Amino acid sequence: MHDEKLIKEIKRKALEIRKWVIESVYRAGSGHPGGSLSVADILACLYFHEMRHNPKDPKWPDRDRLVLSKGHAAPALYAALALAGYFPVEELKNLRKIGHFLQGHPCMKKVPGVDMSTGSLGHGLSVAVGMALAGKLDKKDYRVFAILGDGEVQEGQIWEAANAASHYKLDNLIAILDRNKLQIDGPTEEIMHLEPLAWRWQAFGWDVIEIDGHDIEEILGTFHEIKLNEKPTIIIANTIKGKGVSFMEGTLSFHGKPPSEEQYIRAMSELEQVERELND
Template sequence: MSGEEVPAEVVASLEARAREIRRHIIRMTYAAGSGHPGGSLSATDLLTALYFRELRVDPERPDWPDRDRLVLSKGHAAPALYATLAERGFLPREELLSLRKLGSRLQGHVDRGKLPVIEASTGCLGQGIGMAVGMALDARLSGRPSRVYAVLGDGECQAGPTWEALMAGGHYRLSNLVALLDRNGYETDGSTESILGIEPIADKFRAFRYHTLEIDGHDFRQILAAFAEARRISDGPTAIVARTVKGKGVSFMEGQHAWHGKAPSKAEAERAMGELGGTLDGVVR
């Protein structure tokens, strides 16, 4: 897939932003003492590309009717979304360390009732994609230009209702819908292929009538090219299988399912921050 049109300085800027978001994720999960760093770090580049290059959104008008919608179907990647929203100006950075604390708007899984910039509350898997289908149907019926992006987890692809919703998206030919799979290969207990294999996943999306692209989910040129191609598809939805690394950016978390739902200790968080070019200064658990 070619993406030569994206200038090097744009890529560098996105990479720097993603690194900042990863630093937030480590600080937040350390401060919270729990959370899901692995699947947050794997989805970081996808969310960065979405919020800084792809989504038509405006922090000055978060409820702008014609905005694009992002539904985090894998709601446990909440730290990544909160950090991205903060970097994009939708919430104060200082609020990030309240993650999972009593009274916080930053619930363990994203909660629209507490934080209205969240499009849909998710967490129990296999539901966000269905809500995204409803939103895409509404946009089409209402004549709004909004596009709807649903970020799916790969463990979530074992859930039957995920495929119900995907089937509906294909049946209704929702060309304003993008199913974006964070294919990091691991779920809570181990690798998806050792537990309940979802491959050949791209073929499954194709069979469900999705224009399907496979990319490196950490290569901004490939991510942006896939989004651009999805915009050109007018006769149905697009699925993007983004091959990612669980725990991306922190050496000892990469490819380790143990980091699906566990916070780093102080020593681990300090080491992670060192690798990401930051410090843990000022963050207390």
């Protein structure tokens, strides 16, 4: 059990991330709000409690690493990094603007705190395997987190990486699969089926944990269940695409589309309402 104060604090951070997702994507005029909102609670738990990191020393060799393999959720990652103190939150207003460091997809050379450049789906888990392997080689105790989209695991390279992770017994590797059940062309099970998803990962030699990806207490508790048993772990986080903004929840249309002005105002007022309730 985590104390209520901590849970409330992380809920607040998740809400702030969501507000910045809406704000930055609206200002950018393009971007991916749906998948950014679905992963907001997970990122809040990682950056504001679970991960060992230091915003004052982004390249700290002993830090836990995070690879956002579903790089299109960059607005949520940037918001988490800014709120954690890697760079001023005001910079989030310049997402996707020419000459600015906040690229449409994460760029490790430009953004402090970004551990790997991603965006083209299917690549991040391989890189996370390499980082975890380096940790084992150097006998360091850092962990590597890789956040995958659900549609993303249709890419074959993901399974090459999954195979390598269990072969090399990388129990310092934790994948989190944002199971929001929608991809651009439709529901994952209609476009290219993923189920039985947990069984597939188990068959590749992974420990599998299934959780509600919006329940802060459950997310935090999950990390305690991960064992150093020479097996990589995947957390299948059941989520809702667009979570937190009523008219975006469970819809396909906000995968890669910014809100209109009217939608922006509605989304922000909904999130501010929740924030007020949380602060009461």
